[in-house]
Amino acid sequence: MFDSKSLSRRNCILPFATLILLSAVAEGGSSGPLGRFTSQSETSSTVPTQNSNINVPAMSEDTTVWAPSPAEEERNTRVANNKKDYDDAGESHGGSSSLTFPEVTPWNTLRRKVAVRRSLSLARTLKMDLNDDNTFAMINHSSSLIDHLQVLLYNSNSSDVTLKVYTGNSDEVKVFHAHHLLLILQSDVFEELLLNQSVTTLVLRETAECAALFEKLLRYLYCGEITILLNQAVPLHRLASKYHVDALQQGIIEYMSQQLARASPRGHVVSWYHYSLRIGDENLQERCKQFLAWNMSTVIHSKEWQTTSDDLMIALLQRSDLVVENELEIYYGVEEWIRRNQPDIMVAETVLKSIRYTMISPQQLFHIQKKSSIMNEHYSSIHNLFFLAFQFHSTTPPVFAKYFDVNCSLFIPRNYLSSSWGSQWVINNPARDDRSTSFQTQLAPSNYDASKKVTWNALFSPRWLPVSVRPSYAYSGYRAAQAFSPEDSRPRIIITPSTNSVSFAGINFQKTILVRVKQDGRSYVKHIYDFHQSTEETGDFLLQADLQKPSSEYLIDKSLHLHIIIKPIYQSLIKAIK
Numbered sequence: 001m002f003d004s005k006s007l008s009r010r011n012c013i014l015p016f017a018t019l020i021l022l023s024a025v026a027e028g029g030s031s032g033p034l035g036r037f038t039s040q041s042e043t044s045s046t047v048p049t050q051n052s053n054i055n056v057p058a059m060s061e062d063t064t065v066w067a068p069s070p071a072e073e074e075r076n077t078r079v080a081n082n083k084k085d086y087d088d089a090g091e092s093h094g095g096s097s098s099l100t101f102p103e104v105t106p107w108n109t110l111r112r113k114v115a116v117r118r119s120l121s122l123a124r125t126l127k128m129d130l131n132d133d134n135t136f137a138m139i140n141h142s143s144s145l146i147d148h149l150q151v152l153l154y155n156s157n158s159s160d161v162t163l164k165v166y167t168g169n170s171d172e173v174k175v176f177h178a179h180h181l182l183l184i185l186q187s188d189v190f191e192e193l194l195l196n197q198s199v200t201t202l203v204l205r206e207t208a209e210c211a212a213l214f215e216k217l218l219r220y221l222y223c224g225e226i227t228i229l230l231n232q233a234v235p236l237h238r239l240a241s242k243y244h245v246d247a248l249q250q251g252i253i254e255y256m257s258q259q260l261a262r263a264s265p266r267g268h269v270v271s272w273y274h275y276s277l278r279i280g281d282e283n284l285q286e287r288c289k290q291f292l293a294w295n296m297s298t299v300i301h302s303k304e305w306q307t308t309s310d311d312l313m314i315a316l317l318q319r320s321d322l323v324v325e326n327e328l329e330i331y332y333g334v335e336e337w338i339r340r341n342q343p344d345i346m347v348a349e350t351v352l353k354s355i356r357y358t359m360i361s362p363q364q365l366f367h368i369q370k371k372s373s374i375m376n377e378h379y380s381s382i383h384n385l386f387f388l389a390f391q392f393h394s395t396t397p398p399v400f401a402k403y404f405d406v407n408c409s410l411f412i413p414r415n416y417l418s419s420s421w422g423s424q425w426v427i428n429n430p431a432r433d434d435r436s437t438s439f440q441t442q443l444a445p446s447n448y449d450a451s452k453k454v455t456w457n458a459l460f461s462p463r464w465l466p467v468s469v470r471p472s473y474a475y476s477g478y479r480a481a482q483a484f485s486p487e488d489s490r491p492r493i494i495i496t497p498s499t500n501s502v503s504f505a506g507i508n509f510q511k512t513i514l515v516r517v518k519q520d521g522r523s524y525v526k527h528i529y530d531f532h533q534s535t536e537e538t539g540d541f542l543l544q545a546d547l548q549k550p551s552s553e554y555l556i557d558k559s560l561h562l563h564i565i566i567k568p569i570y571q572s573l574i575k576a577i578k
């Protein structure tokens with residue numbers, strides 16, 4: 001939209017823009033001096049070569065450049081090595097100030113340039129930067145500059161542009177007094193609209209949601225900060241996108257990604273997914289889908305479940321990482337969704353075909369077939385999957401595979417919370433020491449193997465040391481202890497069967513760990529880790545958890561909340577797992 005000349009012109013204007021805006025603030029709200037900026041520059045043969053303290057005197061309002069006289073240089077030299085003057089300078093504030101510069105090299109002069117004036121009420125922030133040559137102090141008034149710009153936003157006397165924001169097609173209008181220069185520096189859309197310097201009024205039309213938040217956008221353009229509520233994220237992002245305020249766009253997307261677990265009356269993740277789909281933000285789309293999948297059991301029973309679009313419903317049901325009580329919970333959730341939304345017949349059948357009926361027991365399948373009105377309506381297109389499921393439950397998966405193709409996700413368990421597939425594990429004070437637990441799961445998803453149980457032992461270690469950082473056997477005693485530090489250790493879980501059995505032939509067990517945390521008073525799944533024996537295989541198990549801190553976000557009432565799931569995977573039979 002804009003050529004390189006336009007961009008270059010904006011970059012050149014920026015330094016002058018700050019001067020102009022601050023000058024306007026000084027004239028409109030303060031008659032006193034607006035402070036001083038200092039810098040070191042140029043070479044002088046008269047600069048003393050020894051350490052010296054330089055007392056920067058008070059300056060009149062009209063003074064713009066100050067250089068010390070020879071007498072002042074001599075006086076400043078006599079107060080050298082008084083290091084606490086720097087701390088005193090940070091606390092004092094008045095008509096004059098004293099700053100310490102302990103080492104001034106011969107190739108520097110003592111000239112101090114003042115760029116703008118500041119109010120006497122401004123708080124002073126000093127920062128010391130040290131190197132081999134010298135020490136200098138920097139005055140930072142950036143926070144006060146933001147305060148002045150905010151005052152400038154509401155000072156209509158100095159504005160040169162009027163923004164009239166209409167709500168949709170109505171006559172309702174909001175009027176804002178702004179500044180031409182600042183608008184074009186922040187937005188190339190405003191730059192195009194204000195390309196003609198004679199333009200003093202802009203008429204803008206926004207939706208009701210966006211018009212209500214336009215003042216927030218304008219304040220961000222002036223101050224670089226903004227406060228957001230959950231229901232404001234989408235309309236604010238629309239405004240930022242419309243006026244090409246790129247930094248605000250990215251900031252809101254990051255905010256949305258971090259607030260997926262926040263509690264809201266009607267839910268917001270589904271609506272945020274639909275919005276991310278419209279704007280083409282694939283990263284936010286995937287984050288929303290992952291959150292919905294990992295917390296599916298909660299989502300199914302929430303109000304936002306009914307707002308799920310056809311495409312999102314199909315995309316979710318194709319995933320194997322759905323966290324639900326069992327497959328039957330998914331079926332009844334889908335049945336309710338179809339009943340409420342009345343989708344196209346092709347969509348309804350596609351959704352029903354995405355149910356993994358082989359993971360539902362024969363007794364429950366009979367009940368669905370007999371009692372469900374939705375299934376009766378679409379049974380003609382689903383009956384072959386029911387028949388396949390009954391056959392699957394009549395024998396072991398290896399025998400079944402001799403006659404049927406099982407190379408599909410239909411025969412892969414999801415993340416089921418039922419006790420048949422795993423166990424919850426709450427570890428109190430997890431940083432204290434090693435813990436262990438035992439539990440049982442059924443051998444396979446086939447009803448033929450439902451009575452066969454496998455006992456599992458799980459060991460949790462909060463300070464396990466990876467092999468890569470363990471001390472070498474060539475070292476011993478003190479030297480071995482120094483080969484690593486406690487920071488190198490990390491949490492680990494090992495899960496093994498209590499006994500080996502020939503019944504395991506052809507079966508690989510995938511272990512899955514769900515990590516739950518709490519936000520806004522509700523629990524949700526933050527991480528899922530898949531491995532075969534040890535979490536060492538994942539490489540990042542609870543890597544950022546910092547279990548030593550009671551305030552860690554991974555702890556609920558000082559406890560680590562895990563859920564272990566065991567998935568029997570027939571690796572020799574199933575070549576591709578979704």
